[in-house]
Each structure stands twice: as structure tokens, then as C-alpha cells.
Amino acid sequence: MPPDQHAAMPGPVELFADLYELRMARAYLELGMHDEAVFSLFVRRLPARRNFLLACGTDVLFELLERLSFGPESLDYLRSLGEFPSGFLDWLAGFRFSGEVRAVAEGTPLFAEEPIVEVVAPIAEAQILETLALNQVGLQTLLASKAARVIAAAAGRPVVDFGSRRAQGLDAAVAGARAFHIAGVAATSNLLAGARWGIPVAGTMAHSFVQAFPSEADAFRAFMRFYPETILLVDTYDTLAGVTRVVELADALGADFRVRGVRLDSGDLDGLARAARSILDAGGLQHVQIFASGGLDEGKVAALIGAGAPIDAFGVGTDLSVSADAPALDMAYKLTRYAGRARMKLSEGKRILPEPKQVYRRLTDGVATGDLIALADEPAQDGQPLLHAAMRRGRRLAAPAQLSDIRHEAAARVATLPRPIRALEVADPPYPVAISPALAQCESETRSRLTVAS
Amino acid sequence: MPPDQHAAMPGPVELFADLYELRMARAYLELGMHDEAVFSLFVRRLPARRNFLLACGTDVLFELLERLSFGPESLDYLRSLGEFPSGFLDWLAGFRFSGEVRAVAEGTPLFAEEPIVEVVAPIAEAQILETLALNQVGLQTLLASKAARVIAAAAGRPVVDFGSRRAQGLDAAVAGARAFHIAGVAATSNLLAGARWGIPVAGTMAHSFVQAFPSEADAFRAFMRFYPETILLVDTYDTLAGVTRVVELADALGADFRVRGVRLDSGDLDGLARAARSILDAGGLQHVQIFASGGLDEGKVAALIGAGAPIDAFGVGTDLSVSADAPALDMAYKLTRYAGRARMKLSEGKRILPEPKQVYRRLTDGVATGDLIALADEPAQDGQPLLHAAMRRGRRLAAPAQLSDIRHEAAARVATLPRPIRALEVADPPYPVAISPALAQCESETRSRLTVAS
Numbered sequence: 086m087p088p089d090q091h092a093a094m095p096g097p098v099e100l101f102a103d104l105y106e107l108r109m110a111r112a113y114l115e116l117g118m119h120d121e122a123v124f125s126l127f128v129r130r131l132p133a134r135r136n137f138l139l140a141c142g143t144d145v146l147f148e149l150l151e152r153l154s155f156g157p158e159s160l161d162y163l164r165s166l167g168e169f170p171s172g173f174l175d176w177l178a179g180f181r182f183s184g185e186v187r188a189v190a191e192g193t194p195l196f197a198e199e200p201i202v203e204v205v206a207p208i209a210e211a212q213i214l215e216t217l218a219l220n221q222v223g224l225q226t227l228l229a230s231k232a233a234r235v236i237a238a239a240a241g242r243p244v245v246d247f248g249s250r251r252a253q254g255l256d257a258a259v260a261g262a263r264a265f266h267i268a269g270v271a272a273t274s275n276l277l278a279g280a281r282w283g284i285p286v287a288g289t290m291a292h293s294f295v296q297a298f299p300s301e302a303d304a305f306r307a308f309m310r311f312y313p314e315t316i317l318l319v320d321t322y323d324t325l326a327g328v329t330r331v332v333e334l335a336d337a338l339g340a341d342f343r344v345r346g347v348r349l350d351s352g353d354l355d356g357l358a359r360a361a362r363s364i365l366d367a368g369g370l371q372h373v374q375i376f377a378s379g380g381l382d383e384g385k386v387a388a389l390i391g392a393g394a395p396i397d398a399f400g401v402g403t404d405l406s407v408s409a410d411a412p413a414l415d416m417a418y419k420l421t422r423y424a425g426r427a428r429m430k431l432s433e434g435k436r437i438l439p440e441p442k443q444v445y446r447r448l449t450d451g452v453a454t455g456d457l458i459a460l461a462d463e464p465a466q467d468g469q470p471l472l473h474a475a476m477r478r479g480r481r482l483a484a485p486a487q488l489s490d491i492r493h494e495a496a497a498r499v500a501t502l503p504r505p506i507r508a509l510e511v512a513d514p515p516y517p518v519a520i521s522p523a524l525a526q527c528e529s530e531t532r533s534r535l536t537v538a539s
Numbered sequence: 540m541p542p543d544q545h546a547a548m549p550g551p552v553e554l555f556a557d558l559y560e561l562r563m564a565r566a567y568l569e570l571g572m573h574d575e576a577v578f579s580l581f582v583r584r585l586p587a588r589r590n591f592l593l594a595c596g597t598d599v600l601f602e603l604l605e606r607l608s609f610g611p612e613s614l615d616y617l618r619s620l621g622e623f624p625s626g627f628l629d630w631l632a633g634f635r636f637s638g639e640v641r642a643v644a645e646g647t648p649l650f651a652e653e654p655i656v657e658v659v660a661p662i663a664e665a666q667i668l669e670t671l672a673l674n675q676v677g678l679q680t681l682l683a684s685k686a687a688r689v690i691a692a693a694a695g696r697p698v699v700d701f702g703s704r705r706a707q708g709l710d711a712a713v714a715g716a717r718a719f720h721i722a723g724v725a726a727t728s729n730l731l732a733g734a735r736w737g738i739p740v741a742g743t744m745a746h747s748f749v750q751a752f753p754s755e756a757d758a759f760r761a762f763m764r765f766y767p768e769t770i771l772l773v774d775t776y777d778t779l780a781g782v783t784r785v786v787e788l789a790d791a792l793g794a795d796f797r798v799r800g801v802r803l804d805s806g807d808l809d810g811l812a813r814a815a816r817s818i819l820d821a822g823g824l825q826h827v828q829i830f831a832s833g834g835l836d837e838g839k840v841a842a843l844i845g846a847g848a849p850i851d852a853f854g855v856g857t858d859l860s861v862s863a864d865a866p867a868l869d870m871a872y873k874l875t876r877y878a879g880r881a882r883m884k885l886s887e888g889k890r891i892l893p894e895p896k897q898v899y900r901r902l903t904d905g906v907a908t909g910d911l912i913a914l915a916d917e918p919a920q921d922g923q924p925l926l927h928a929a930m931r932r933g934r935r936l937a938a939p940a941q942l943s944d945i946r947h948e949a950a951a952r953v954a955t956l957p958r959p960i961r962a963l964e965v966a967d968p969p970y971p972v973a974i975s976p977a978l979a980q981c982e983s984e985t986r987s988r989l990t991v992a993s
Binding site: 287 | 675707713887
């Protein structure tokens with residue numbers, strides 16, 4: 086599929102910017118401010134019910150940055166605003182991102198204040214990326230971090246993404262399916278996500294199909310004709326009567342009965358799953374699985390599994406697709422260095438750590454025991470450095486990783502987190518993240534300098 | 540801007556479907572089930588803190604339906620799944636939506652169980668639209684309904700959409716800006732939304748701009764050179780010191796000082812706005828406005844205004860952009876009639892009213908006093924009918940309305956709601972919605988028939 090033809094790359098994405106970014110860029114250029122800036126993209130605070138984030142979406146951002154240019158229609162629109170001089174529009178017409186990017190690998194667990202991406206470029210260039218970078222990395226990190234909780238709750242049982250209908254738009258559904266898959270979700274219902282990202286697609290049947298036939302049994306028989314190994318949706322009229330009908334069909338069809346499972350989509354899923362299991366087992370259908378969906382989140386999945394409900398797989402939609410308990414991240418893209426000097430702001434409750442940084446993760450016997458945020462140019466610290474060069478002169482340094490590899494790596498990295506951090510409950514104490522003495526000193530000195538100067 | 544070139548129309552949107560929809564469509568076609576189906580798109584229950592919904596996004600859906608076709612790459616992908624016979628792929632290759640659509644006007648306040656859209660088409664056609672219709676109408680209705688609350692809270696003061704960076708993806712930001720504008724938001728920061736929908740764009744300056752200069756005063760002077768009528772962001776280092784600097788600049792510049800306002804983006808906005816107002820007034824800058832942003836939602840806006848904070852306009856981002864307190868709607872797309880017979884399902888807690896419907900709104904002295912959901916083919920009831928023919932034989936019956944007209948109409952329609960329904964607090968009692976005796980009888984008869992048959 087050509088790169089233009091998917092939900093995450095909608096036409097003149099170069100206009101996906103806030104007006105103020107172009108206003109500032111124009112001012113920088115006319116003032117001759119071409120010095121190198123470093124912007125850091127990070128999350129200020131974790132949402133209340135997150136012990137960690139799963140970094141995601143950077144590869145999509147890199148692709149966007151490589152391709153970013155201002156086409157004639159975009160320039161016409163900007164000209165129509167009547168405030169941008171032709172010199173600036175010419176600069177935009179020739180724009181290609183020329184900077185460097187450092188980033189953590191997708192699928193890396195991360196914590197507050199740790200940079201996910203650092204952009205190093207002339208300040209006007211770096212500034213105009215702000216909204217695009219926040220939106221795209223924010224979306225996938227938000228959704229991957231949520232999905233990691235659902236995967237933890239499912240304790241090894243497959244989870245399928247049913248959320249496209251409730252996702253906040255096309256991009257959210259398709260990029261979300263990618264983020265979910267990286268976090269461990271097995272498959273998606275969304276064909277566009279399947280086509281774009283090679284994610285396995287899955288689906289059963291809708292209530293409308295059952296409703297369209299004179300009886301549920303007629304609908305089941307009709308569907309099985311085309312999809313003999315399907316999962317049958319049994320709750321359109323009466324869930325347990327639906328399960329009984331499946332047993333009757335198995336009796337009638339004998340060896341031709343190859344149905345893989347039944348889906349419960351409403352009601353008391355625990356009680357219905359137990360009753361359905363009994364009916365299926367009594368009918369000799371021990372191999373027919375039970376698939377549950379309908380209003381699930383990580384808490385309900387964990388409760389069902391904890392209670393011993395005989396559910397083999399979960400379809401999760403709404404709550405996952407919008408990260409319902411925490412539908413946004415407090416993510417920022419902030420200037421930390423310009424023209425060779427550390428930069429920060431002092432606004433109440435909105436700390437920015439100055440300067441380019443590196444994050445080191447210490448592992449003991451394969452378990453992460455703490456992170457250290459240090460200056461990027463400090464001597465290497467104890468632990469694995471998490472930020473790596475990703476783009477130089479506006480081009481990616483390597484081909485994008487395969488989604489399956491990112492997914493595999495993500496699982497391995499999450500597995501290194503201490504058990505309380507991987508749990509659904511809020512970890513107390515949280516995962517330890519320290520700041521290096523040199524970074525702390527730099528922050529303090531920068532603060533003093535700015536307090537005097539401002 | 541060509542219709543392909545925007546965030547809401549990302550390439551092969553025909554693949555924005557769940558796999559099960561194509562599976563069902565293929566079965567319908569091979570079974571010779573070509574009869575007409577009626578699907579109803581509605582919200583089952585309002586979110587906890589919504590007294591009404593604002594219907595939105597239908598015009599975008601109609602545009603998608605007019606254009607929907609399966610291109611060669613989409614067909615190649617579907618073929619690659621290995622389950623669809625060539626006859627079905629040929630049917631998809633020739634697919635154009637041929638059905639009828641009835642819908643309420645965008646910007647109409649609506650309540651639970653009231654159809655927003657009804658699709659009438661051969662069942663396979665109507666079925667494959669399910670995910671796309673839910674996603675697109677769901678997104679804009681969700682966001683317009685949230686924005687209506689923020690607008691109510693702002694009590695006439697302008698609200699600007701700053702949410703693109705935190706919106707869940709590109710589509711959510713651009714379609715969201717449209718929905719917000721319809722609901723009364725004055726402008727958006729997002730240039731793509733401005734280009735695509737003609738929405739006024741607005742912007743101030745970022746902290747990074749202030750940080751890039753040796754001092755805040757230098758930054759203000761530099762920015763004012765290019766944008767003399769700008770709004771200056773004063774909280775990068777110390778909010779009230781920043782305001783004082785604005786007064787000093789006014790003194791120094793005299794008649795050349797044309798700054799329109801200051802923006803507060805952190806801290807205690809009420810206290811800071813009062814102190815800023817005093818400083819500005821004492822400096823003779825009574826005409827310089829105060830613009831507040833930073834973590835606002837409708838509750839905080841209402842509290843600031845209720846407390847008398849001297850704030851002239853609000854920038855609202857995250858909470859609005861994701862409808863944070865209710866990030867999804869319980870929206871469904873359900874079969875209500877097929878082959879001339881009423882259809883419904885009986886699943887616990889998930890009622891569907893059968894048959895095509897009409898909604899009548901009674902107004903007394905310009906105030907809406909209650910809605911009646913009736914069968915579409917009942918004799919006309921008392922009140923204004925809300926559903927109108929929108930598409931026939933797959934084409935729109937009229938050109939899309941102008942956004943400004945939709946916006947104007949929306950304000951007029953919301954104004955007809957009783958005051959408690961327009962308020963932020965949960966209305967008790969809720970707005971009255973009744974079901975006509977004929978519809979109730981049809982539901983009861985259909986239930987009896989299905990209970991026996993199933």
C-alpha cells in the first residue's frame with residue numbers, strides 16, 4: 086500500500102501544526118535566529134493508574150518527518166491568512182527536516198520526565214514539529230500503555246482489539262491497532278489496520294446477522310456454511326439458549342461441526358461463561374472455546390480471571406480504544422537548550438529538566454531496579470542507555486523495525502519491570518527514577534540564572 | 540483543497556471496516572439475501588454528565604458514503620486474506636452505496652435512543668458501513684456534546700480550541716475542531732482544520748519562544764515586532780513579573796504598543812487574573828485582555844466565571860479534545876427492520892427499538908418540552924420531526940450546509956432546551972423522551988414473536 090494511502094498520513098500533514106508554531110518560526114527566521122535548539126518530548130506525570138508508560142509511535146513520527154514538505158495548496162492556505170510574508174512562505178516551500186533525532190526504542194517502558202524523543206535542529210525547524218510530534222507519539226504511547234494493562238490482566242489469554250468503532254477517529258483506530266499489537270494484543274477487527282500494518286485480523290459475527298434470519302439456529306447454520314470454524318455469537322436473544330442451540334447443531338452435524346467457539350457479549354459474563362461451559366461440556370464440546378466481549382476493561386478482565394471464569398479469550402473495545410480511565414497524557418515538547426545554553430521554564434508545577442539527556446536503566450538479575458536521568462554528555466553511567474540516535478540530517482539511520490520484532494522486544498522489556506510495577510494496582514513505592522548530580526546541578530544553576538535574568 | 544487531502548479522508552477508507560462486516564456481507568450475497576434492511580445509529584445511554592448530545596459528523600459520513608469504493612490495493616489486501624471468493628471481491632469492486640439515509644441535522648440536541656442516522660439499503664451494503672458510521676458520527680457527536688458544555692460554562696466569553704496536540708490522532712483533532720466550532724468554539728489553533736473547514740485560526744506564543752531569548756522582555760519585544768497585536772504569554776518564569784514587564788513595554792513604546800492581551804497558562808488562574816488585572820489597570824492598560832489556558836475544563840471555566848475572575852477568553856485543550864470525563868459514547872448501529880419485518884435483539888440491558896423511526900420535538904413558547912419517538916410510518920405526531928431524508932440512491936439530496944449556518948442553527952436549537960438541560964449539573968428530572976403507543980406495541984409484539992421463535 087503506498088504510504089499516502091493510510092489513516093496516519095492524511096494529505097497535507099504539514100498543516101497539522103498550531104498557528105503559533107509558524108508565527109514563532111517566522112520570527113526566528115527574520116531575527117536571524119538559526120542556532121541549534123534541543124526539544125525534549127516527555128510526559129510530565131504518569132496518569133493516576135499507570136505504573137509505567139510504553140513508548141510507542143516514534144517510527145510513525147520519523148516517517149512523517151522524512152516526508153514533511155509544504156505543498157502548493159498548503160502554501161496557498163497559509164498565504165490566505167494574510168500575515169506571512171513571501172520570504173517565510175518561500176522558506177516553507179523549501180522546507181525539509183534537516184535535524185537529528187534521538188529516541189527510545191518503541192516498546193520501551195518509560196516513566197515521568199524521561200525523554201521519549203529529543204529533536205536537535207535549527208529552532209524554527211524544531212518548533213514547527215511540536216503539535217505533530219505530541220499528537221502522534223502521544224496517541225500511540227497513550228494507547229500502548231493502556232493495552233499493556235489489559236494484556237497484564239489477561240494473563241496469557243489472547244486479547245483481540247474490537248475498538249475501531251469507538252476509537253476517536255480513523256487515525257486513532259488504525260494507529261491504535263498498531264500500538265495495541267506492540268503491547269501484546271493478538272489481533273484487530275480493523276481491516277485498514279491489517280492492510281497498513283500487517284496485523285492479524287479477526288472477527289466473528291454481529292447480532293444483526295442473527296436478527297436477519299427467522300431463527301437463531303437458521304442464522305448459525307447459514308454462517309457455518311461459509312465459515313465452518315467460526316465463533317458463534319450466542320447472546321442475541323437468550324445466551325444459554327443460544328449455547329444449547331450450538332450443542333444441538335453439533336449433534337445434528339456430527340463430524341461437519343467445526344465451530345471453534347461461542348461469544349458472550351452481554352450480561353454476567355462470569356456466570357454465563359460457567360453455565361455455557363457446563364452446557365458445552367455436557368454436550369461433548371469440551372474443545373469449543375468461550376470468547377467474552379462487551380464493556381470489558383483491564384479490571385473486569387482481571388476479575389473474571391481471578392474468579393476462575395472459564396473464558397479462553399477476550400474481545401476488548403471501547404475502554405481500550407480511548408484509554409478511558411486516562412484518555413490523555415500530560416505530554417510536553419519543551420525547549421531544553423538553545424544556542425549552546427541550557428533552557429527551562431519556571432512555571433508553577435511544570436518542571437522542565439534542562440539540556441539534552443540520557444536515561445540509564447539498571448538491571449539486576451534481569452530485573453530493572455531503577456532509572457537515572459543524566460545529561461547526555463556526562464560520562465556513561467551505570468545501566469543501559471535508553472535513548473539512541475534515530476535520525477540524522479533529517480533521515481532515518483535505519484529501516485523501521487518489523488512490527489513483530491518491536492512487539493517481541495516490548496514483551497521482553499516489560500518483563501524486566503518489577504512485579505508491582507507490572508501489576509494493575511498503583512505501585513507504592515513507584516519505580517525509582519533518580520536525577521544525576523550533574524543534571525541536578527545544571528537545573529539549579531539554570532534556575533538561578535533565569536531567576537536573576539528574567 | 541482536494542477532498543483526498545485531509546485528515547478525515549485517509550486513503551482507502553473503504554477498508555475502515557471490521558472483518559466481520561465483510562464476512563457477513565459475503566454470506567448475505569451468497570445466500571441471495573438482497574432484501575432491504577434498516578439500520579439505526581443511536582446512543583443507548585447518555586454519559587453520566589451529559590444532559591443532551593449534540594448530533595454532529597453526519598455530513599462527513601455522507602461525503603464518505605458518496606465516495607466509498609474498493610480500489611485495487613484494497614481488493615488485493617482482501618484477496619490476500621484467503622477467505623473471500625472472487626465473486627464477492629467482484630461485488631466489492633463494483634460497490635457504490637445505493638441506499639437511502641435519513642438523519643437529524645447537524646447541531647441538533649438529541650437524547651438516548653433517538654436515531655441520529657437511519658440507513659436503508661440492501662443488507663450487505665448497509666452492514667459494511669457499520670464501523671465507519673459509528674466511528675465518524677460517534678467522534679464528532681462525542682466532541683460537539685462536550686464542547687457544548689464548555690461553551691455553556693464560558694457564558695458568552697470566547698473559547699479557543701488548543702487541543703490538537705492532545706487529541707487522539709490527526710482525524711480526532713481536525714474533525715474535532717469542526718465539531719467544536721459547530722458547538723460554539725470561536726477558533727482553533729490547528730491550521731489543517733482551518734484549511735479543511737474554514738474555521739478561524741488563532742494562536743499566541745509558546746514558552747519556548749520566551750526561553751530562546753536572554754530575557755522575557757527581549758522575547759516580548761521581538762515577538763511584538765512581527766505581531767504587534769499579539770497576546771503575550773506571561774508565565775514562563777513568574778506570571779506577575781511578566782505582566783509588569785508588559786506594562787513597562789507599554790510605557791516604553793507609547794502609541795506603538797498595540798498588544799491585545801496577556802495569557803496565563805499555569806498556577807491559580809483566579810488569583811493571578813485578579814492580580815494581573817490590577818497591574819494592567821494601574822499601568823493604564825484597561826484595554827489589554829486576559830486570556831486563560833492550562834488544564835481547563837467546563838467545571839473550572841464555570842468556577843472562574845462564577846468567582847468573578849477577570850478573564851476575557853479561554854483556551855481549552857486536553858479535556859475538551861478527548862472529552863475527558865466521557866471519552867466514548869455508547870453508540871450502536873443496529874438492525875431494526877429486514878425484509879419487511881421488525882427486528883430487535885433481546886440481550887440484557889441493550890434494548891433496540893424496532894423499525895424505522897421518527898422523533899418529534901414539542902416546543903411551547905420556544906422551549907422544548909419533550910420528545911416523542913414514534914414509528915416513521917405513523918401519522919405525523921405533535922411537534923417538529925427531527926429526521927429528514929439526506930441521501931437517496933447513494934447521493935446527497937442537497938449540498939452540505941455551510942459550517943457557519945450549522946453553527947448558527949446549533950446555537951438556536953440548544954437555546955430551545957430548558958435551562959436545567961443546558962446546565963452543567965445533571966438534570967433531575969432528565970429531559971422527557973416518550974415512546975409512541977404504536978412503537979411500544981410494535982416493540983412488545985416483536986419481543987413476543989422473537990421469544991417464541993428463537
